[in-house]
Amino acid sequence: MTVDVVVVGAGIVGAACARALARRGLAVTVLDRRGAASGTTAHGEGNLLVSDKEPGPELVLAQHAARRWPSLVAELEDELGSDRHGFPPLEYDPKGGLVAATTAAGAQPLRDFAARQRGAGVDAREIDVAHALELEPALNPALTAAVWYPEDAQVQPVAAAEALLASARRAGATVRPGVEVVGALRDGERLVGVRTSDGDIPAAAVVLAAGPWSGVVAARLGVGLPVRPRRGMVLVTTRMPHVVRHKVYDGDYVGATQSGDAALQTSSVVESTAAGTVLIGSSREQVGFDDRLRVAVLREMAARAVRLFPFLADASVMRTYLGFRPYVPDHLPIVGPDPRTPGLWVATGHEGAGIGLGPVSGELLADLFTGAEPATDPAPFRVDRPAVLDAALDEPHPSESTPSENTPSENTGEAS
Known part of the structure; x- marks a missing residue:
């Protein structure tokens, strides 16, 4: 069975992409080699900041996110419940x-x-x-x-990511933890799904939202992506x-x-x-x-x-x-289609701002995917901008090896 979209990565960015796409009627499957929100998201402080960004595209996205977060929290709490009988509180705190x-x-x-x-x-x-x-x-x-x-504000990052995933499930998305992407399914140059540790998954499109592992996964899909x-x-x-x-x-x-x-x-x-x-x-x-x-x-x-x-x-x-x-070398997220590989979409590279920018990045990707008018200009975050393509040419073959072992331990994620 072919799904509309496979999202690779169940952190807050992948969860936001899944929710935004599923709520627009697309059949979405989310894959993560571990569990939901277990990597970078689980090790973040939950910062929702405008204070640390120079004027430019990332600040514009952060200002949009600052306006969006209160209504998003209200939507999720209304949908999922936030008392002791409902979903855990998101601990959104506009404390400055x-x-x-x-x-x-x-x-x-x-x-x-x-x-x-x-x-x-x-x-x-x-x-x-x-x-x-x-x-x-x-x-x-x-x-x-x-x-x-x-x-400036703060949120509990795991609760926020889990809430986005729960909302995506309510909209029809499927979340499959413990499934690792190991290769690509292709029809000529077009990506038509992924090979995984649990079998092939045909898909009309693939969204790569694997955080700091995005460069590794991109290489498995046959694409160079300078995310370190x-x-x-x-x-x-x-x-x-x-x-x-x-x-x-x-x-x-x-x-x-x-x-x-x-x-x-x-x-x-x-x-x-x-x-x-x-x-x-x-x-x-x-x-x-x-x-x-x-x-x-x-x-x-x-x-x-x-x-x-x-x-x-x-x-x-x-x-x-x-x-x-x-x-990412130019310190900007990568959000949108990859013109080098039809069928591949990317949402990654947020560095320490993924918690704050994740939800609006997911909505931006869904706008581009469905042809809706984006709330912010997507051009600065294109995959094919020179800073990304030039760095991709110079990037060594991505590897997860470390000086001490061949794969990262369970203690991985973002530390702000």
Whole structure:
């Protein structure tokens, strides 16, 4: 039996694609070699940010996402239920974000960045130290600059992805965990399905939404795609009173997200969860799928966090985790049809912004797929843009091997 669309990947981006396509009447099958939301999505902090994006196409998409998330949460809760007899709460929290500089050198770049964002329509409010301490009383008062972003929000990423999948199932989609794509079904140049660990699945179209593994899966389908894993680590404290009220990060975070340097970069990102823990990030480095924790990186992250919030020096860390973000050289998602291979569609490359941008990326792909008018301009995210095609030509053959083993461990995903 031929389905309309096979979606490869059951993280939040794949789930969003499946929901958007199924709700438009298409027969959709979602495949994931593990379980739903078990990779990058499971290891994200749930950030829904405009504060970390330079003016340009990704910021435009993020602004659209910021407007869309409240109504999406309402739709899902209305459809699935959100009390103790219904679906787990999505923990959507429009709590806002605070970006702080703690050095003289970091103050003016932060102010300049906020000014550029204001020019692009972002609510970026430069505030004084007194106002910053009103928002975050435990913050280090030795600040040199601070910017308040009321449009930033947070969501529980696994709950959000599972809710999107549940909605897709209600619209007729089938989700098949534990099924790995191993090859392509072709009719000439056209992709007409996938070969899997559980047999062939004929399909009119295939959507590749496998996060940092998208380059690996693309190679199995006979296509070059320059999506690489970018590793990050997170510290998680024991539960404590709700001291950190918003998402708080230092001014170095924006530079780290936009850098193409493969070497280690760290910045301080601190926020509380509904469960009472505090999440401390972040790090970025390109080391393939090497999933070995590095104590030196954790130590550097902790030191940066203490500079923002001195009380954390006495906090207990109960666990750490790491994961992989889907990195693309020009830092833009890839969303749309692949003209090199008719029948192949792509939704990947969101790096650390996949939770926030996933739902609107799925809707954008569905608009393009069905010929509807997109809510945002799809051109910057095309598969055949020069930055993607040129990098694909230079990309070594994708592999999941690491220095320590041949396949990534179960401890994989995004760490912001």
